[in-house]
Amino acid sequence: MAIERTLSIIKPDATRRNLTGKVNAMLEAGGLRIVAQKRLLLTRAQAESFYAVHKERPFFDDLCTFMTSGPVVVQVLEGENAVAKNREIMGATDPSKAAEGTIRKTYAESIESNSAHGSDSLENAAIEIAYFFSATAIVG
Ligand code: CMP
Secondary structure (H helix, E strand, C coil): CCEEEEEEEECHHHHHCCCHHHHHHHHHHCCCEEEEEEEECCCHHHHHHHCHHHCCCCCHHHHHHHHCCCCEEEEEEEEECHHHHHHHHHCCCCHHHCCCCCHHHHHCCCCCCCCEEECCCHHHHHHHHHHHCCHHHCCC
16 A cells, blocks of 8 residues: 545534544544644635535535635645545545544534545545645645
8 A cells, every 4th residue: 555645624613613633633543644734714715716626516605605614724644545544534425424433423513514524536635735735834
């Protein structure tokens, strides 16, 4: 297995409940290393651009409203098979379908307020990481 990097976002429902440390502990316990991290308030334009792939979906507008409703923590995770590993630690998008012990099963409020985002492929991980971090801001 290769060492990969993936983009993770701790979403506004989780920062509002002060869960950043608890989510980070689950990521670290799962074998991932947080090699870059920052807390920010996304602008509407940033949220729309980040989720542009979903712009025809009925939930797009609400998703962008939610993602700009409070601070997010964007982070680069590194480790063996990091893209798939992070998705395993997060659990399914819909928390009612997520496995026990996952971030979304434990903390998500709904399919929209689902506490965490993770890149869905290595190719998208590179694009999403570059969206938020310069190469010098990532320290492995
Ligand atoms: P995320 O992994 O950030 O990628 C896209 C997001 O859209 C997803 O998590 C959910 O928060 C949201 N999403 C996906 N499907 C739905 C849906 N059916 N209804 C509302 N929000 C959704």
